[in-house]
Amino acid sequence: MSESEALLKLKSSFTNAKALDSWMPSTAPCRGGEEEWSGVVCSEGIVTGLYINSLGLSGKIDVDALTELTGLRTFSVANNSFSGKTPEFSRLGGLRAIYLDKNQFSGEIPPGYFDEMGALRKLWFSNNKFRGRLPPSLFKLPHLTELHLESNQFNGTIPSFDQPTLVRLNLSSNKLEGEIPASLLRFNASSFSGNAGLCGKNLGVECRNAKASAANKNIHPPPPPHPAAENVDDSKKVIAAGVALSVMLVSIAIVVIIRIRRKRKAFKVLEKESVQAVEVRVSVPNKSRDVDVSRKASSSRRGSSHHGKNSGVGELVLVNGQKGVFGLPDLMKAAAEVLGNGGLGSSYKAMMADGVTVVVKRMKESSAMARDAFDTEVRRLGRLRHSNVLAPLAYHYRADEKLLVYEYIPGGSLLYLLHGDRGPSHDELTWPARLKIVQGIARGIGYLHTELAHLDLPHGNLKSSNIFISPENEPLISEFGFYTMINSANLAQALFAYKAPEAIQSGKVTPKCDVYCLGIIILEILTGKFPSQYLTNGNGGIDVVEWVASAFSEGRVTDLLDPEIASSTNSPGEMEQLLEIGRACTQSDPEQRLEMREAVRRIVEIQQSDGNMDARTSQNILPTLDHGCAENQESGKSHESVLDNFDNRISGR
CATH class of the missing domain: 3.80.10.10 (Ribonuclease Inhibitor)
Known part of the structure; x- marks a missing residue:
C-alpha cells in the first residue's frame, strides 16, 4: 500500500x-x-x-x-x-x-x-x-x-x-x-x-x-536491653568515646583540607566587568593574564577520562572524544589566557602539552542541578554532531563551580570579524561569504531545534559572539542548551533570548525567542552595525530592529546594507530578500514572527537562487533533514530527527 x-x-x-x-x-x-x-x-x-x-x-x-x-x-x-x-x-x-x-x-x-x-x-x-x-x-x-x-x-x-x-x-x-x-x-x-x-x-x-509507623514505635517501644549489657566495663566506654572523638576530629580536618585545596584550585583571574569591552574589543589584550593552573590534580588521567558517571566529583568527564582523551591534570597544567567574561561566565583559552587547544567556560550562574542531572544534560549536548554546531568536549562538576570544555576555533567569533580588527579576515567577508555564514547558522540552529526540542529555549543564547567562523567561512554555533543549567533568577541576565520583546514584557520564553535572535544576527550581518540589543547598559551600538523597520517604512532599504557588500554585482535582490527574512524574524509580536523552519527554508531558497549551493547544502535543503546526530546514526532512521522540530509548532505546544 x-x-x-x-x-x-x-x-x-x-x-x-x-x-x-x-x-x-x-x-x-x-x-x-x-x-x-x-x-x-x-x-x-x-x-x-x-x-x-x-x-x-x-x-x-x-x-x-x-x-x-x-x-x-x-x-x-x-x-x-x-x-x-x-x-x-x-x-x-x-x-x-x-x-x-x-x-x-x-x-x-x-x-x-x-x-x-x-x-x-x-x-x-x-x-x-x-x-x-x-x-x-x-x-x-x-x-x-x-x-x-x-x-x-x-x-x-x-x-x-x-x-x-x-x-x-x-x-x-x-x-x-x-x-x-x-x-x-x-x-x-x-x-x-x-x-x-x-x-x-x-x-x-x-x-x-x-x-503511623513512627506512632507505632512510640506505642510499642523496643524491649529493654539485656541485664548483662549493663555490666559493661566503664573503662571500655571511655575508650570507645575517645576513639569516636578522634575519628570525628580527623574527619573534620580532612574536610577542611579538601575545601582549602579546592579554593586553591580555582582559576585566579581578574574578570572583565564591561560587556561592551569584552564583546566589541575582542582582540587579544597586550597584557594577557595567565590562569593559575600550576597545581596538582587529585584524579588520575585514566580515571578522569573514562569513568563517566562513576567518576569522582572533582574529575573531568569526557562527553565527546573527537579531540582525543585528556584529563583534569592535563588541563590544569596548561597555561591559559583570559578570553573574556560574558553573561554565562568567564572563558579561557588553554593549550595542553600535546598541542590540543581548548576553551574552558566557567559557568558562574549555574543552577543547583544535581550531578546526575547535569551529567545527563551535558552528555546529551556532547552527542550532537553537526557541521555547524560546536558541541562540548568535557565537563568538570562541583556544587559551587562547573566548567565546560570546548574545542578552540582560531578564526574567532562572528562578532569580532564584523566589528573588530578591520584586517584581512574582515576583508574576506564578501557577500557570498556572508550568505554562506547565514545559511550555515540557519542549518545549525534548525538542527538544534530538532534535537533539543524538549527545551523551551533550544539554544537560548544565539548571538554573533557565540558563533565562531572556520577558515572556510563555516559558522559553528556554541553555548546552546544551557536553559536548564542556569539559576532561574539569573536567566534573564544570562541568556540573550530574554531580549525578545515578549520575554522582556512577561518573562515567558518559547522557541520563537531563538527566531528573534536569529533575526538580529541576520540584520547584523547585512548592515554591519553592532546591535545595541547585545548591551546591558544601553550605551553604544544601534537598535537594528527599529532602524530596519524605519528604513522599510521610508522606502530606503538599500541604505541599510553594509557599504562593503552593497556594491556586489548581481546581489542586491538577494540582500533585500534576506533583509525581509531578518525583519520577519524580529517582529515584536511572536505570532507574526516566522517559524524557525520557515525562516530556514527561505534562507536556503536565496542560496539556491544564486546557484552557489555547495554539495553538502544541496543534499540537505533544510537543517531538519541533516542527521549527523549519533543517536540517529545508531537507529539507522535518517528521517527521525524531523519529529521534534515540528511537533510543538503544529500541535501548539
Whole structure:
C-alpha cells in the first residue's frame, strides 16, 4: 500500500473529515520534499508526521493504515472528538510522539502497552477519560522526555520511575494515591495536584504510613536491653568515646583540607566587568593574564577520562572524544589566557602539552542541578554532531563551580570579524561569504531545534559572539542548551533570548525567542552595525530592529546594507530578500514572527537562487533533514530527527 492509499484509508475511518479535503487520490501527500496535504509533514518525500488537530474529527483511528506509513514518527489528533479504548499504537514501534489530549478516550491501558515502543519520547494523553492503574511499561521507556496524563481518572500508586531524560511531567487531577516516588521529587507540586490520596515532600503532605509507623514505635517501644549489657566495663566506654572523638576530629580536618585545596584550585583571574569591552574589543589584550593552573590534580588521567558517571566529583568527564582523551591534570597544567567574561561566565583559552587547544567556560550562574542531572544534560549536548554546531568536549562538576570544555576555533567569533580588527579576515567577508555564514547558522540552529526540542529555549543564547567562523567561512554555533543549567533568577541576565520583546514584557520564553535572535544576527550581518540589543547598559551600538523597520517604512532599504557588500554585482535582490527574512524574524509580536523552519527554508531558497549551493547544502535543503546526530546514526532512521522540530509548532505546544 502506498502512503497516499494508507492516508486515504485512514481518512475513510474518520467521520466529519471535510477539513481533510486536500487529501485527494489524484495528488500525493509529499512532493519535492514539501507537504501537499493538510496536516502532513514530510521529510525527503516520506511522511514523518500527522498533525490533524482541532478539526472536529471522530470515528475510529485505523491503525492498520498507519502501519503502512513506515516513516511515521509523530501522530497528533489533539482536541478532536475521538472516543473508545486506546488505539493499538503499540504496533507502531517507531513513533516518537503521540498527542491524544482533549478527546474522549476511555478505559484502562494494558500493563504492557508500551513494551514495544522504545523510541517514544513525548506522550500526551491528558484531558480524556482514561482510568485504572498507570501501566508499568510506561515507566520503562528509555527516552521519554514529556509525559502528560493530567485530567483523567487514573488510580492506584505511581510506579517507581528513575528516568533522567524526563523533563516534563503532569499527573494532576486524577485519583492517584500513595507516596510520590523519590525519583520524581524534582518536579513541583503542580505536577501532582488534584490527587487527594497522594503525599510527599512535593505536596507538603506527610505520608500517613510513615507517620503511623513512627506512632507505632512510640506505642510499642523496643524491649529493654539485656541485664548483662549493663555490666559493661566503664573503662571500655571511655575508650570507645575517645576513639569516636578522634575519628570525628580527623574527619573534620580532612574536610577542611579538601575545601582549602579546592579554593586553591580555582582559576585566579581578574574578570572583565564591561560587556561592551569584552564583546566589541575582542582582540587579544597586550597584557594577557595567565590562569593559575600550576597545581596538582587529585584524579588520575585514566580515571578522569573514562569513568563517566562513576567518576569522582572533582574529575573531568569526557562527553565527546573527537579531540582525543585528556584529563583534569592535563588541563590544569596548561597555561591559559583570559578570553573574556560574558553573561554565562568567564572563558579561557588553554593549550595542553600535546598541542590540543581548548576553551574552558566557567559557568558562574549555574543552577543547583544535581550531578546526575547535569551529567545527563551535558552528555546529551556532547552527542550532537553537526557541521555547524560546536558541541562540548568535557565537563568538570562541583556544587559551587562547573566548567565546560570546548574545542578552540582560531578564526574567532562572528562578532569580532564584523566589528573588530578591520584586517584581512574582515576583508574576506564578501557577500557570498556572508550568505554562506547565514545559511550555515540557519542549518545549525534548525538542527538544534530538532534535537533539543524538549527545551523551551533550544539554544537560548544565539548571538554573533557565540558563533565562531572556520577558515572556510563555516559558522559553528556554541553555548546552546544551557536553559536548564542556569539559576532561574539569573536567566534573564544570562541568556540573550530574554531580549525578545515578549520575554522582556512577561518573562515567558518559547522557541520563537531563538527566531528573534536569529533575526538580529541576520540584520547584523547585512548592515554591519553592532546591535545595541547585545548591551546591558544601553550605551553604544544601534537598535537594528527599529532602524530596519524605519528604513522599510521610508522606502530606503538599500541604505541599510553594509557599504562593503552593497556594491556586489548581481546581489542586491538577494540582500533585500534576506533583509525581509531578518525583519520577519524580529517582529515584536511572536505570532507574526516566522517559524524557525520557515525562516530556514527561505534562507536556503536565496542560496539556491544564486546557484552557489555547495554539495553538502544541496543534499540537505533544510537543517531538519541533516542527521549527523549519533543517536540517529545508531537507529539507522535518517528521517527521525524531523519529529521534534515540528511537533510543538503544529500541535501548539
